[in-house]
Amino acid sequence: MSTLEVSPAQSMPEQPSHSVTNEFSLQVATANGSGSQTANTVMMRAIFQMGIPVSGKNMFPSNIAGLPTWFTIRASRKGYIGRRKEIDFLVAMNPETAREDVLKLDSGATVVYDEPLKLNELRTDLNFFPIPFDKLVAPVCPEAKLRKLVRNMIYDGVVAFLLKIEMEEIYKALVKQFGKRKAKAAELNWGACKAGFEYAEKTFTPKLPISVERMDGTAGKIIIDGNAACALGSIFAGCTVVTWYPITPSSSLVETMIGYAKRFRIDPETQKATFAIVQAEDELASIGMALGAGWAGARSMTATAGPGVSLMSEFIGLGYYADIPVVVYDVERVGPSTGLPTRTAQSDLISTALLSHGDTKHPIFFPCSPEECFSMSIDAFDFAEKFQTPVFVFTDLDLGMNNWMSDPFPYPEKPIERGKVLNAEDLEKLGGFARYKDVDGDGVGYRTLPGTKHPAAAYFTRGSGHNDKAQYTEREDDYINNMDRLAHKFEVMRKHVPEPVVEDAEGAKIGFICIGTSDYAVRESCDQLREEYGIAASYLRLKAFPFTQQMIEFIERHERVYVVDQNRDAQLLGLMRLELAAELIAKLRSVRYYGGLPLDARTVTDEVVKQEGK
Amino acid sequence: MSTTTVTPPPKKVNRIGLEVINYKGGKTTLCAGCGHNSVSERIIEAFYELGVEPYSVAKFSGIGCSSKSPAYFLGLSHGFNGVHGRMPAIATGALLANRTLMGVGVTGDGDTASIGMGQFIHMVRRNFPLIYIIENNGVYGLTKGQFSATADLGSTLKSGTVNDLPPFDCCALALRWGATFVARSFSGDKRQLQAIIKTAIAHKGLSVIDVISPCVTFNDHEGSTKSYSYMKDHETSLHELDFVPYFQDIAVEIPEGEVTDVEMHDGSHLRIRKLGRDYDPTDRLAAATVLEEAESKGEVLTGVLYVNTSKPTFLEQLNIVDEPLGTLPESQTRPSRAALEQIMEELR
Numbered sequence: 001m002s003t004l005e006v007s008p009a010q011s012m013p014e015q016p017s018h019s020v021t022n023e024f025s026l027q028v029a030t031a032n033g034s035g036s037q038t039a040n041t042v043m044m045r046a047i048f049q050m051g052i053p054v055s056g057k058n059m060f061p062s063n064i065a066g067l068p069t070w071f072t073i074r075a076s077r078k079g080y081i082g083r084r085k086e087i088d089f090l091v092a093m094n095p096e097t098a099r100e101d102v103l104k105l106d107s108g109a110t111v112v113y114d115e116p117l118k119l120n121e122l123r124t125d126l127n128f129f130p131i132p133f134d135k136l137v138a139p140v141c142p143e144a145k146l147r148k149l150v151r152n153m154i155y156d157g158v159v160a161f162l163l164k165i166e167m168e169e170i171y172k173a174l175v176k177q178f179g180k181r182k183a184k185a186a187e188l189n190w191g192a193c194k195a196g197f198e199y200a201e202k203t204f205t206p207k208l209p210i211s212v213e214r215m216d217g218t219a220g221k222i223i224i225d226g227n228a229a230c231a232l233g234s235i236f237a238g239c240t241v242v243t244w245y246p247i248t249p250s251s252s253l254v255e256t257m258i259g260y261a262k263r264f265r266i267d268p269e270t271q272k273a274t275f276a277i278v279q280a281e282d283e284l285a286s287i288g289m290a291l292g293a294g295w296a297g298a299r300s301m302t303a304t305a306g307p308g309v310s311l312m313s314e315f316i317g318l319g320y321y322a323d324i325p326v327v328v329y330d331v332e333r334v335g336p337s338t339g340l341p342t343r344t345a346q347s348d349l350i351s352t353a354l355l356s357h358g359d360t361k362h363p364i365f366f367p368c369s370p371e372e373c374f375s376m377s378i379d380a381f382d383f384a385e386k387f388q389t390p391v392f393v394f395t396d397l398d399l400g401m402n403n404w405m406s407d408p409f410p411y412p413e414k415p416i417e418r419g420k421v422l423n424a425e426d427l428e429k430l431g432g433f434a435r436y437k438d439v440d441g442d443g444v445g446y447r448t449l450p451g452t453k454h455p456a457a458a459y460f461t462r463g464s465g466h467n468d469k470a471q472y473t474e475r476e477d478d479y480i481n482n483m484d485r486l487a488h489k490f491e492v493m494r495k496h497v498p499e500p501v502v503e504d505a506e507g508a509k510i511g512f513i514c515i516g517t518s519d520y521a522v523r524e525s526c527d528q529l530r531e532e533y534g535i536a537a538s539y540l541r542l543k544a545f546p547f548t549q550q551m552i553e554f555i556e557r558h559e560r561v562y563v564v565d566q567n568r569d570a571q572l573l574g575l576m577r578l579e580l581a582a583e584l585i586a587k588l589r590s591v592r593y594y595g596g597l598p599l600d601a602r603t604v605t606d607e608v609v610k611q612e613g614k
Numbered sequence: 615m616s617t618t619t620v621t622p623p624p625k626k627v628n629r630i631g632l633e634v635i636n637y638k639g640g641k642t643t644l645c646a647g648c649g650h651n652s653v654s655e656r657i658i659e660a661f662y663e664l665g666v667e668p669y670s671v672a673k674f675s676g677i678g679c680s681s682k683s684p685a686y687f688l689g690l691s692h693g694f695n696g697v698h699g700r701m702p703a704i705a706t707g708a709l710l711a712n713r714t715l716m717g718v719g720v721t722g723d724g725d726t727a728s729i730g731m732g733q734f735i736h737m738v739r740r741n742f743p744l745i746y747i748i749e750n751n752g753v754y755g756l757t758k759g760q761f762s763a764t765a766d767l768g769s770t771l772k773s774g775t776v777n778d779l780p781p782f783d784c785c786a787l788a789l790r791w792g793a794t795f796v797a798r799s800f801s802g803d804k805r806q807l808q809a810i811i812k813t814a815i816a817h818k819g820l821s822v823i824d825v826i827s828p829c830v831t832f833n834d835h836e837g838s839t840k841s842y843s844y845m846k847d848h849e850t851s852l853h854e855l856d857f858v859p860y861f862q863d864i865a866v867e868i869p870e871g872e873v874t875d876v877e878m879h880d881g882s883h884l885r886i887r888k889l890g891r892d893y894d895p896t897d898r899l900a901a902a903t904v905l906e907e908a909e910s911k912g913e914v915l916t917g918v919l920y921v922n923t924s925k926p927t928f929l930e931q932l933n934i935v936d937e938p939l940g941t942l943p944e945s946q947t948r949p950s951r952a953a954l955e956q957i958m959e960e961l962r
Binding site for chain 2: 220
């Protein structure tokens with residue numbers, strides 16, 4: 001028996017058109033440190049296991065416990081996995097934000113909430129399902145200390161009942177989450193989940209506009225975050241030296257890498273590591289160590305975020321000027337300064353492309369998915385050694401830290417390319433070498449590694465002026481020759497960077513250009529523009545800087561091109577301006593979003609419609 | 615007789631058949647009489663006499679007059695002149711990539727005790743295997759004569775400006791935070807400095823060698839506490855040093871009297887002849903005490919202050935393979951197809 005009040009059905013508005021089977025957004029509002037992450041991951045995974053394309057986005061504070069956190073699960077039978085602004089289903093667990101969370105909902109949305117919050121008094125146009133969490137948790141979790149952590153699993157049971165998520169899949173996801181070693185914890189959580197389900201079953205009649213139904217949209221796919229994918233990419237790229245300094249949102253990249261390296265990069269005969277991962281004292285040291293290792297022949301890397309990149313500026317200039325390979329991951333967060341450390345952005349673009357004093361420019365790779373994080377990491381290591389230069393791999397907090405549905409990663413078929421390195425035998429044949437001489441016309445000289453046992457092997461690396469034999473010089477002609485060689489090398493890179501994804505729409509007068517995680521929102525926006533406004537839009541996603549000829553041709557083919565930026569100052573567009581002719585620049589329009597959340601399609605669509613004058 | 619052929623005298627070579635010229639570098643561009651040039655010469659002698667293969671050595675430096683000097687010795691070794699104060703990071707990375715290299719770093723007091731203090735002390739904490747030579751003149755030479763953080767309290771610049779901050783003692787820092795070989799010397803003391811460098815070559819952990827190396831241009835005047843004349847008046851040797859390499863017969867010359875032998879990792883010996891005082895270089899507390907005492911007396915104490923041959927180095931702690939990581943073949947650095955499949959399955 002229950003005395004709970006369920007809001008009257010007659011007050012329900014007509015269902016929004018997007019609210020159908022396997023097409024909805026569910027948001028859980030909690031405080032961080034309350035164990036909600038487990039409940040959220042389990043729910044997302046259960047939906048995934050039922051074959052529905054799904055994405056999960058965690059909006060969390062820069063804090064360890066007690067501040068508001070929102071986790072949004074989007075299920076989409078159409079396969080859209082970008083963020084969607086509109087929330088169809090809210091689980092309101094956090095008293096601090098509950099009122100505002102409820103007031104923001106569209107009419108017809110569903111709210112599961114902690115009964116004492118009395119949220120049903122706020123509006124009459126929503127479906128309210130009050131749950132007495134504290135009463136339900138006590139019998140299933142006798143140990144009072146653990147109740148706070150287990151309590152959240154109750155809403156998984158309630159949501160499973162209301163949305164028709166199969167409980168067996170919840171159980172499977174739970175077991176996977178806890179693993180065999182924590183079977184006891186899994187059982188405790190399962191008890192809470194069942195309590196929630198049983199309570200909802202006996203109390204409510206679910207007549208919701210949205211539900212989950214088994215389909216076949218996720219077969220063979222994996223769930224992984226971008227940081228883990230980059231970590232795996234680095235491992236399979238044969239990276240041997242990792243030097244890093246913890247910073248949100250990049251820390252888990254190296255932490256995950258440590259885990260995998262310990263499993264898959266231990267020499268079976270000697271039980272010794274074929275890698276070194278060193279936590280440095282700061283980013284000045286982490287990039288210095290990575291460069292030292294790259295110089296001495298290792299595939300080396302570091303991972304950081306904007307503040308770290310700023311600190312690395314001086315060393316990156318040395319890497320550029322002295323032709324030293326290294327891979328630097330920037331998992332971007334919101335700047336400037338400390339900014340919003342746990343929110344996402346693409347705002348390190350211009351500062352990194354031209355990082356360091358003097359004339360410098362650096363290649364940047366822009367993966368947009370876990371699969372690309374994996375495969376483009378491998379490309380980045382090859383590229384760094386081939387061109388003997390620092391290579392940046394840009395992801396962002398959205399890609400790096402959120403869980404993504406992904407195709408499984410293909411095994412790298414191409415052998416590892418170590419670039420132009422002369423060994424003692426080569427030197428014996430050649431009689432000698434000049435470190436920075438452009439022998440092959442690609443601006444890349446031959447190098448030797450310290451430890452090469454030959455009298456002609458040694459050279460002196462320096463960040464001061466050097467001629468092609470690496471000797472100190474302040475001569476005008478030596479300086480210009482070397483700088484021109486570096487500029488030429490950059491132009492050669494342009495022909496070797498990963499090519500953009502280009503999808504021309506039939507009859508399209510307008511096109512989009514974007515990078516990285518803007519992909520999901522912009523693709524969905526292309527559909528919205530076509531379906532809702534009859535506007536055909538072509539699409540080009542850059543995978544790297546320097547920009548390629550395909551981009552120029554794309555702009556030439558279209559009347560107007562919308563450059564999508566996740567930053568205030570239209571940095572991608574700004575970088576394009578540096579490279580394009582005036583008549584092409586004139587075609588560019590800007591769509592910007594810089595609120596710290598993952599970009600959503602509606603924001604893009606609305607802006608384009610406005611600028612198109614529709 | 616005109617038919618007599620004159621055989622040239624046999625070239626003098628070391629135990630691996632190289633001449634001393636093979637250990638030299640480019641012509642120095644430092645000022646004539648600069649203490650740093652003497653340090654370079656001692657490095658050349660030490661590496662030549664011990665027969666260290668120059669190809670197995672990598673040289674590192676930061677920025678400043680001192681940091682130019684690696685170009686002036688061991689021309690057959692790779693060298694890396696990095697950015698100001700960050701030589702430890704470059705050296706650390708290079709030796710992570712190739713642990714078989716012998717690293718020699720040359721730095722200055724500005725490079726180490728100011729901008730590079732963070733990296734210096736963390737390298738010390740790691741006991742990173744590197745010979746770390748500080749050419750200490752208490753002054754910024756390359757920017758024309760500003761005080762450094764090792765300038766003594768009350769010392770003056772050429773302009774008459776008095777230093778009113780106390781100096782950092784890099785040996786005291788190194789001793790306290792984990793270096794396993796700590797020594798101080800004077801660039802003008804050829805014999806002692808050479809013995810110290812040789813011992814450092816035999817030492818497997820971090821060797822911090824603080825060499826008072828007067829700047830003849832900006833800091834060799836009355837009022838400077840790092841001038842030649844000041845050093846001659848105030849230097850106190852802790853002991854006399856001999857270094858007996860492992861490949862020499864130790865029994866050849868056994869000095870009488872108060873002698874302490876410290877066995878180095880490769881079996882060579884650092885032989886310390888005490889000068890009327892009971893000094894045990896393996897006692898860290900004693901080393902700290904003599905440093906404090908010397909400071910209070912206004913003396914510059916030189917010699918080997920501390921040796922610890924038992925503490926593992928950072929590289930040993932990492933449990934990495936014996937061969938250089940940087941050149942491991944793909945078969946050892948790219949996991950198998952089955953491994954990737956296993957990982958993918960776990961993520962489904």
